[in-house]
Amino acid sequence: MLILETRPDDRPDPPEMWRNSLVQPSDLDVLQVTNSSQTALSQYHNLYFVAIGANLYVYKPHFPSQRLHSRPHLVIPLPSTGLSDSGDINADNPHAVNHLKVGDLGNEELIVCTCDDGDVIALTTRSLAYELEQIEARRPDFVSKLRPFFHCSVGLSAWGIAIHKEARLIAISANTHQITVFAFALRQERSPDSQGVPQDSEAAEEIENEIYQHEDGWQSAGPAGLNPDRSRDQILILGGHTANIPSISFCNTEDDPAGRYLISMDIVGTVAVWRIFEGNHQYYTSQQIAEEHGIPIPRNAVWHGWNLLCLDPRSFRPLKKEVEIFGCKALVNYGDRSWDISRSQREVTDSSRWHPSSNVPTPAGLLPLHLEVADDTRAEEEDEDSEEEDLDDDYSSDEVVDDEMNIELLRENLRPSDPPSSNTAPTSTSTTTTATAPPLPFLLLICSTTTPTLWSPNSLSSAHPIPATHLTHMLDQHIPASHAWLRQFDRLSMSLQIPFLGIVILASQAGRVALLTLTRHGRTPSCAFRLDWVLPFASQEQRGERPAAPLLGVAVGPVQGSGPQPKRWRLMLTYYDYSVLSYEIGRGEGFEAEVLVF
Numbered sequence: 322m323l324i325l326e327t328r329p330d331d332r333p334d335p336p337e338m339w340r341n342s343l344v345q346p347s348d349l350d351v352l353q354v355t356n357s358s359q360t361a362l363s364q365y366h367n368l369y370f371v372a373i374g375a376n377l378y379v380y381k382p383h384f385p386s387q388r389l390h391s392r393p394h395l396v397i398p399l400p401s402t403g404l405s406d407s408g409d410i411n412a413d414n415p416h417a418v419n420h421l422k423v424g425d426l427g428n429e430e431l432i433v434c435t436c437d438d439g440d441v442i443a444l445t446t447r448s449l450a451y452e453l454e455q456i457e458a459r460r461p462d463f464v465s466k467l468r469p470f471f472h473c474s475v476g477l478s479a480w481g482i483a484i485h486k487e488a489r490l491i492a493i494s495a496n497t498h499q500i501t502v503f504a505f506a507l508r509q510e511r512s513p514d515s516q517g518v519p520q521d522s523e524a525a526e527e528i529e530n531e532i533y534q535h536e537d538g539w540q541s542a543g544p545a546g547l548n549p550d551r552s553r554d555q556i557l558i559l560g561g562h563t564a565n566i567p568s569i570s571f572c573n574t575e576d577d578p579a580g581r582y583l584i585s586m587d588i589v590g591t592v593a594v595w596r597i598f599e600g601n602h603q604y605y606t607s608q609q610i611a612e613e614h615g616i617p618i619p620r621n622a623v624w625h626g627w628n629l630l631c632l633d634p635r636s637f638r639p640l641k642k643e644v645e646i647f648g649c650k651a652l653v654n655y656g657d658r659s660w661d662i663s664r665s666q667r668e669v670t671d672s673s674r675w676h677p678s679s680n681v682p683t684p685a686g687l688l689p690l691h692l693e694v695a696d697d698t699r700a701e702e703e704d705e706d707s708e709e710e711d712l713d714d715d716y717s718s719d720e721v722v723d724d725e726m727n728i729e730l731l732r733e734n735l736r737p738s739d740p741p742s743s744n745t746a747p748t749s750t751s752t753t754t755t756a757t758a759p760p761l762p763f764l765l766l767i768c769s770t771t772t773p774t775l776w777s778p779n780s781l782s783s784a785h786p787i788p789a790t791h792l793t794h795m796l797d798q799h800i801p802a803s804h805a806w807l808r809q810f811d812r813l814s815m816s817l818q819i820p821f822l823g824i825v826i827l828a829s830q831a832g833r834v835a836l837l838t839l840t841r842h843g844r845t846p847s848c849a850f851r852l853d854w855v856l857p858f859a860s861q862e863q864r865g866e867r868p869a870a871p872l873l874g875v876a877v878g879p880v881q882g883s884g885p886q887p888k889r890w891r892l893m894l895t896y897y898d899y900s901v902l903s904y905e906i907g908r909g910e911g912f913e914a915e916v917l918v919f
Contacts, residue, residue, distance in 0.1 A: 327687065342486040355410065356567055356627065356814040356830065357420035357480060360874025360895045364423065365430055366450040367881050371874070371895060372418035372434060373404040375399050379449060382883040387891050394453055397467075399442050400433060402474045408437030409478040409496055416440065421874065422486030426491065426505070431470060433491065435479035443471040475501045481569035481585070488580025490597075494566035500585055502597055503539075504555040546600035559595055561602065562587045567814065570631040576762035582631075586767060590626040594761065594778060603693050603778070607769070610776060613686050614659040614789040627814045628768035628827070632775075636820040637841040637848045646840045647790075658780075663793040666854045676807075677867065678800040737872035738897075764848055766825060768813035771797055773827055773837075775850050790849040798827040807831045810871040812846065817877045819890060823910050824916060825850065826892065828875045833857070834894060836916055853916045856894065857902055868896040880905060 340840065354761045359372040369380040379395035380387065394607055401416050408415030409625070409912040415438040422433050423446070430446045442714035471491070481494035484617050489505040542548065542557040565585040572582040583595040590607030607624035610616070640646050648665035666674070760779045771794045780787040800807055836854040841847055857867045873895045879887035894902040907917050 324858060350841055352387070354871075354897075355419045356812065356877070358815045358828075358872075358874035359421050360876045361421045361423040361432060361891065362876040362878030362891070362893065363430060363432070363446045364425075364451075364878050366446050367909075368446055368449060369423055369876065369893065370423070370432055372421050374414055375401075375418065375436070377418070377421075377432070377434060377444075379447045379453070381453070382881075382891070382893075382903075385905075387893060388881075395449070395456070399436070399472070400469065400471065400472060400881075401436075401438070402473040405438040405440075405476070407550065407875050409800060410437050416704040419478065419480055420482055422484070423878075425486040426484055427486065427489050429470070431491075433471075433482050433484065435482055435493060435889040437478045438497060439474045439476045439479050441468050441471070441473050441479055441491075443491070445470050466593060471503070473500075480565070480567050483569045483571045483583065485571040485573050485580040487578040488571075490571065490580045492569055492571065492583055494569045494585060495560060495564050498560070498562045498564060498566065499588070500562075500569060500583070500595075502542075502547070502557040502559065502564065502583065503621055504542075504551065504557065506554045507551040509728050529863060544600050546596070546598045547598055555598060559583070559585075559597070559602070561593060561604075562591065564589045564591070568626070568628045568816075571630055572631050572761075572763045574633040574635070574763065576633070578787070581762065582763070584629060584631050584763075584765060586626040586629040588626055590769065592626070592765070592778075595836075605778060605781070609781075610774070610789070611766075613781060614774075614776070614791075616772075616789065616791050617793065624769045625812075626767065627770060627812050630765055630766040630816050630818055630825060632764045632818070632825075632839065633820055634762070634764060634822045634841075634848065636818070637839040638823045639843055640840050641843060646849050647853065648840055651790075651849075658788055660788050660790045660849060661793070662849070662852070663795075665792065666795065666855075669852055669855050671858040672855040674798055676800045676804060677862040677865070749797065750917040752848065754813075766816070766850070768816065768827065771795060771811045771829075771851075773813060773835075775848060777848075781824060786809040788847065788849075792850075792852060795827070795835055795852065796831070796833040796855065798831075798833065800831075804869060807871060815872065815875045817875060819877065821886060822888070822890070822916075824906070824908070826875060828872055828894075832870070832872055832896065834875060834892075836918070838916060854918050856904060856918070860913060861902075866902070868898050868900040868902075870897040870900070873897050873899075877906075 324853040332601060349663045361370045362368070367381050369382050372379070374399065377397040377399060378393040379397065380389045380393050393672055399416065400842070406415060408417065410419070411417060417437050418434045420435045424431060424433070431443045433441065433443045435441055452465060452467050475493050475495040477496040479493050479495045483492040484490070489507060491503045492500055494500045538554070539556045540553045542555050545791055547555055547557050562585065566585050566587045569583060569585045572584070579598070581596055581598055583597055585593045585595065592605040593602050595602040607626065611624060643650065647660065647662045649662055649668055650664070652661040653659070666672070706762055764777050765773060767776060772791055774789055774791040775796060777787040778791045780789070794811070797811070810830040812830055813827050814830055816822065817826040823839045825839060826834060827837065828834040834856040835852060836856070838851045838853050840851050842851050849851065861867055876893045877890055880889040880891050883889050892904045892906055894910055909915065909917065
């Protein structure tokens with residue numbers, strides 16, 4: 322059972338401002354500087370989560386402003402398995418949270434936390450909503466029985482989180498260079514009548530026990546992968562990467578209800594597609610992808626892998642005109658194998674490539690790990706040179722795609738590739754595919770440090786490869802000397818998607834967020850994306866409303882009371898000084914409707 326610290330909801334609201342202070346300054350010293358988002362929004366309840374050290378803070382945003390109380394409604398000290406007393410980031414706080422993610426597992430929505438000591442803790446948002454309801458009702462006889470839905474350790478610092486709804490799978494990547502897949506036994510579903518909030522704590526506990534009690538223990542899966550029988554809880558260890566794995570994703574669509582495919586990307590840019598019920602996988606190196614599509618490699622010759630999303634082809638909106646598809650006149654590289662849309666940055670409304678200058682240095686107490694404020698302007702001058710080279714006319718081709726594109730794209734079998742030379746031979750639980758396999762039913766959005774690339778693994782086996790779309794240095798800005806320390810956080814390490822609206826959200830930890838629309842040309846499988854907005858707006862930056870701190874997390878969820886297919890979503894950006902910028906995003910009617918941001 323968890324010991325909770327509750328916060329009364331009867332204090333006055335903070336003034337309506339763009340900036341909300343979530344906690345008191347005394348709490349600043351428990352921040353954990355990570356590469357992943359440490360905030361999340363429930364998709365069903367009005368709950369906003371923030372990880373601060375080894376605690377989970379729970380807030381209830383106010384409608385419609387999404388204002389937050391200066392103190393959380395609930396503070397949950399996360400339990401520890403005690404299996405590790407060390408962390409990779411902060412030796413003084415090894416149990417601190419590295420990553421937060423909300424997702425559905427069967428009929429339950431979970432909030433999953435991965436910690437620096439390797440612990441993984443999951444709680445149901447339903448039980449948290451019920452807990453808050455009872456606390457707010459001030460029932461004198463209420464006794465909290467809140468406990469984790471799931472709690473385990475994966476050995477070393479845990480990072481990537483993937484959750485498959487229908488197959489009831491949770492996958493966790495760790496600094497062991499391995500991925501652990503937890504396959505929960507498939508049991509009889511609850512009746513639809515039991516999906517609501519229970520009326521008392523006994524009912525809540527009874528429903529909870531239906532899913533998370535594992536009396537028979539976990540069955541270890543062998544080299545052949547998970548047992549399709551699924552009558553018992555299973556655990557599968559996937560090995561083969563030789564670098565840390567910050568991002569993993571299931572093909573969580575109706576094309577893969579069984580959860581056959583898991584995709585991972587390590588920090589050196591190697592992508593692996595795992596077939597977890599067959600015991601095999603396929604490697605793709607960043608160099609292989611870049612060479613196949615003529616994508617420029619950064620000057621340091623390393624394409625770091627920070628993030629990936631598995632995308633449903635149904636999320637791409639059919640459009641006709643080139644500018645609607647790409648947001649600009651796209652440049653064709655390498656014989657129709659790559660669409661470079663970097664020039665679309667110039668077409669984004671209320672966006673600037675120049676960080677607002679400031680004569681006031683950032684207070685040292687607000688800098689993560691008490692970083693020093695740099696006053697060297699050399700890096701800024703280098704960025705200016707890079708800007709001219711990368712954004713003006715330094716492209717591999719000046720050929721422009723015609724408005725009526727008619728590229729015949731074939732979806733054939735995958736061509737096996739050898740593991741990257743930097744990797745050792747795969748372990749016995751993950752052997753490389755040596756036979757042809759069916760085409761994969763998804764596309765991947767893979768993010769290097771500054772460049773997102775939309776790519777289909779099927780392109781490597783096609784006689785006419787499916788073009789990749791990339792946007793070089795998407796969120797780069799000229800940063801003034803007073804904020805030069807922000808450059809070390811400039812990486813596309815946070816991502817979210819709203820499949821119903823065809824929107825992807827990518828964030829650089831340096832403090833900016835991009836809203837992308839997934840597009841395709843008519844009825845063909847020629848998929849691409851378009852950059853629609855960059856947040857905070859340039860007008861906000863000019864007014865001094867952008868916090869002078871990196872991003873702590875990005876969260877998106879339906880606006881309160883939106884219904885089963887919401888068209889209005891709230892986007893909340895939380896910074897390391899605990900400031901919060903809130904936006905409302907949506908889309909008008911029709912495929913050609915633009916993304917609206919308020």
